[in-house]
Amino acid sequence: MKIKQILARQLLDCKGRPMIEVDVITENGCIGRGSAPTGSSVGMYEAFVLRDQDDYEYHGMSVHKAISNIINIIAPQLIGMDVLDQKAIDYKMIQLDGTDNKRNLGGNAIYSVSIACMRAAAKVRKQEVYQYISQDHITQVPVPSFNVINGGKYDTFIQPFNEFIIMPYKAESIFEAVEMAVNTFQELEKVLTKYLGKKPTTAPSYGYAAPSEDPEVVFSLIQEAIDNCHYTEKMAFALDCASSEMYDKETNTYLLKGHRVTSDELLSYMKDLSEKFNFVFIEDLFDENDWPAFVKATKTLNRCMIIGDDLIVTNSDKLEYANTMGAVNGFILKPNQVGTLTEALATYDYAKKNHLIAVPSGRSGGVIGDIAMDFAVGLQVGFIKNGAPRSGERIDKLNYLMRICSLNPEIKLADLSHLIKFD
Known part of the structure; x- marks a missing residue:
């Protein structure tokens, strides 16, 4: 089932900080939605959270650059890919970014798209996401x-x-x-x-x-x-x-x-x-x-x-x-x-x-x-x-x-x- 469209927007996390929300839409109309949370205690080796550093909007915490990367760089490469092939989708984004910590496109951008794709795939399979992950009987x-x-x-x-x-x-x-x-x-x-x-x-x-x-x-x-x-x-x-x-x-x-x-x-x-x-x-x-x-x-x-x-x-x-x-x-x-x-x-x-x-x-x-x-x-x-x-x-x-x-x-x-x- 091919990806038809990818949308992205800036919303807020539970602490009132800007975050990305992504919609991945398949050819048959299934929609998967994903957002990347952010920790307070953040390890130095974590995927990079790309923020705008614009002091005039949310004290530099806005995420428009990461959203632009989704719309202009990630989406054109993923549209037409099989939403059921999570590995191919994720490795395509890793390749597009080209860094070891996803600094170029933003770990928050890549991760939000990754989630949205898996949720869309689960809907294609008419399963809950946990069932899609398990592929087995939940006990x-x-x-x-x-x-x-x-x-x-x-x-x-x-x-x-x-x-x-x-x-x-x-x-x-x-x-x-x-x-x-x-x-x-x-x-x-x-x-x-x-x-x-x-x-x-x-x-x-x-x-x-x-x-x-x-x-x-x-x-x-x-x-x-x-x-x-x-x-x-x-x-x-x-x-x-x-x-x-x-x-x-x-x-x-x-x-x-x-x-x-x-x-x-x-x-x-x-x-x-x-x-x-x-x-x-x-x-x-x-x-x-x-x-x-x-x-x-x-x-x-x-x-x-x-x-x-x-x-x-x-x-x-x-x-x-x-x-x-x-x-x-x-x-x-x-x-x-x-x-x-x-x-x-x-x-x-x-x-x-x-x-x-x-x-x-x-x-x-x-x-x-x-x-x-x-x-x-x-x-x-x-x-x-x-x-x-x-x-x-x-x-x-x-x-x-x-x-x-x-x-x-x-x-x-x-x-x-x-x-x-x-x-």
Whole structure:
């Protein structure tokens, strides 16, 4: 089924930042629509997000150049191609761009077109996108995890760790998992209010602002909320350190509780913390170039999985290198990091063949109907990363999972028992 027309426009993501939306229209009238979300914590090796840098429009964040590249460069080359041949479409765009990080045409331009093509192809096949990705029988939906407290720079302190995450890993259904997360998140507001003497503020990623620079204090408060809800035996933690954000290259040190520490000191701290709390995974514990530290971590932290995000950026070559080094147990699957769905699927395929974990995730600057959720269900992964259980694009992801299970009662919540190291 040939591509007949490609349209593109500037809209807004969930943070009010300009983004591209693309329509791919086939000869028989099927329309696929795609948009590229953008993260707040962005790895240096991610596909380049092309913005106009025009201070007079959206403070330089507009994306008209990328849209022009779609209309004037990408579309003429893709029109007439078979929309069902995702690989050929994506590699044609990679060839047109000619750089290793899609700097010329814009990773946001290429990725939006890539999504739109896959969605059009699914409509041609009269399938849901997750069915089109799976090409097999769907038996499960992943266990969601929730970023309930956000780190960052606050008025009186810096909490260097980015995301404090809860995971209802022993929930018996997606409906129970979502309810557990919502109840815990609401109870956490009461716990934080008592601790702070005032209501907690909302952080940029929609979790609560970190109440302390001490990660142990933060997890203790979350644990109190979990215990108050009587979920102690069913809820575990995860942590996204995003350590590249707080890494100092000159001194080769990391920020922790207001002080600069070495990678060995940070690892020792995390070893102690993982003995006190049950972690399913720890993500980006070190800087994206600190490979030796990641290797040490996989050998030292035996009660959780070590996951790479900025370290891997959904790039199959980087994942292969990490696997050869023994640096990670898995990676965060964010297709826009690498820039096309074909490349993201190649990274997933490598992970699956080598018994590594793939964890689909949205981005901080998310969109309604994120294709990451189609990947999560279509690839039949065990668990995913969600944001806090509030704001439309985040609730949309939860509703998506619950809707699938409601329409297909035979589909179950994934069993994570084989992935849990602390039990």
